[in-house]
Amino acid sequence: MKCKECGNDLVRVEVAVEDADSKVISLQCPACGYMEFEEKSSNKIIDGLKSKRIQMKDVEEKIVKMNDQQVGIYFDRETAERLSLKPGKTVRLSFPSKNKIIVNLDR
Numbered sequence: 265m266k267c268k269e270c271g272n273d274l275v276r277v278e279v280a281v282e283d284a285d286s287k288v289i290s291l292q293c294p295a296c297g298y299m300e301f302e303e304k305s306s307n308k309i310i311d312g313l314k315s316k317r318i319q320m321k322d323v324e325e326k327i328v329k330m331n332d333q334q335v336g337i338y339f340d341r342e343t344a345e346r347l348s349l350k351p352g353k354t355v356r357l358s359f360p361s362k363n364k365i366i367v368n369l370d371r
C-alpha cells in the first residue's frame with residue numbers, strides 16, 4: 265500500500281495492545297511519518313476487548329488510615345467475591361496518571 269500523504273510504500277508493523285489477545289496491524293510511512301491502523305485487525309481487537317468486559321458498577325470507597333506509614337482502601341464483599349480478591353493474593357499497582365490507579369490481579 266502507498267502512503268496517502270507522500271506516495272511512499274507503507275511498512276506493516278504489528279503493535280501490541282494491552283489486554284488484547286492479538287496484535288493490531290499498523291501501516292506506517294518511513295518517509296513522512298504517516299500512520300494508519302488496518303481496519304480488520306483494529307475491529308478484532310475492539311471486539312475482543314468488549315467481550316472481556318464484565319458488567320460491574322463503579323464503587324466509591326474512602327481511603328482509610330491503616331497506621332502511621334500506610335493508607336488503604338477496602339473492597340466490599342460483593343466486589344471481592346466477583347473479582348476473587350483473597351487475602352494473601354498479590355496485586356500489581358500501576359499509576360498511569362496522578363488521579364488513576366490500575367490494580368492488576370495476577371491470575
Ligand SMILES: [Zn+2]
Nearest residue numbers: 267270293296
Ligand atoms: Zn508518507
